[in-house]
Amino acid sequence: MENNLFVYNTLSRQKELFVPINPPHVGMYVCGPTVYGDAHLGHARPAITFDLVFRYLRHLGYKVRYVRNITDVGHLENDADEGEDKIAKKARLEQLEPMEVVQYFTDRYHSAMDKLNVLKPSIEPRASGHIIEQIAMVKKILNAGMGYESQGSVYFDVEKYNQTNKYGILSGRIIEDLLSNTRELEGQNEKRNSFDFALWKKAQPEHIMRWPSDWSDGFPGWHLECSAMSAKYLGEQFDIHGGGMDLLFPHHESEIAQSTVANHRTPAKYWLHNNMITINGQKMGKSLGNFIQLDEFFAGQHAALQKAYSPMTVRFFILQAQYRSPLDFSNEALQASEKGFQRLMKSVETIEKLVSASTSTVDITALQAKCYEAMNDDLNSPILIAHLFDAARIINSTFDKKENLTADDIGLLRNIMHTFIFDILGLLPENDPQSGNKVISNLMQIILDLRREARTNKDWATSDRLRDALAQAGVIIKDTKEGVAWELE
């Protein structure tokens, strides 16, 4: 299968032509959430970024197997008192079974992703369901002599690995630097070097999530699940591995090391990383209190939010930045996206009202080519959106008789808009909130009828009084050529 898609490979630090290992099949693995809290803005970006990759690859005709994991074990908190398991900690506090917590937040995560119109991955494996595979992988690494056991835990020997391979190949880290930075901390450590990472951790007595193994009752190291599950479902070598930039080191670096030892080859051909999100130019963090959950966005219930922002506004906003750029959330920026999105969607409706001409004054085929060009250049969604806004202007101008289009071109334009906006960008028209409430809708009908009568009688005082009173009550009246429309503030 031919394509012209270039993606930025973190491994080579440059854009490379995407050539699948086994076309037309494509295997893609993306690091999913640790389910110990509600999905926030930080979760939306990788989900939407790789949803875009997934959708575009499918559009190009590839058969994509997209695997995105749920981390439900072994992810230790570094800010906890003594490295307590995040899931277990929450469970103890809430007096819930760990798996109850996992189920609850997994469901909530899925619900948020559905609202954002993020397609479900082909497989969504859980770490807790793949303990056997992970233990097998630890054994392979021990047999290769690249791991060592220490007080019931097993660690990966990074220094030894680095003698024959390059630890730091992905992140650009240099092992000597890591070594010199941490020299004085050795001694009381059960690890040989501070940068060695756990393959298996012995569980403390109070630790409720535990599984038996040759070394101890414990749980797998954090990096291991992705290596084990990607190999299981995509093969030892697959096409794309994605995730947030924050996972680049040590997580992905360690994945490469583990998989290379266990399977004698590097796991993924292309490593794609999405950038982080900031709010009002500030780092998003719990300590700063600007960590906004997705549901808070949708409801507008957060001190930092001036109003509610719909899921599609959030999605469109994220797509208006290229995935490798940092993205700054602010009320101003979101409101700009909200309006722009509405304008774009309105133009899609306007296409249906266009009247064809015998000749076209605009080159629609060229526009289509530009849209593909943008996507092929490392999924440059902001450029694509810019072209779609050009298309919107063409549509509106044609509707205003300032441009002309043939019937064929109108059809092509419709196809371009639908393909890129709905199929590839994954945007959806949003329902009018008014349609949901029959009573309000009926009341509005009565009020607007009264206003229409007043206007027919040129009783502007009454007409304006109704309009102003409604505005006070939070209802905005819009007089359009097609009639009177209204919406809640």
Added chain:
RNA sequence: GGUUUCGUGGCCGAGUGGUUAGGCAGCGGUCUGCAAAACCGUCUACAGCGGUUCGAAUCCGCUCGAAACCUCCA
């Protein structure tokens, strides 16, 4: 301190050796009883200082500023 990125107009964000990004806001216009909405048009920037070049926002160096990760038994 180290690694990796980045610093673009009022705001958000593309681009990257010579030509309009785009959106929002503002401004002008069309429409309207008036206004809003909608639509059309319009504004012209690349942190600072050096250097390379016929030419740099784009390449190189330095300075300043920002972010993520690391320096912690994940």
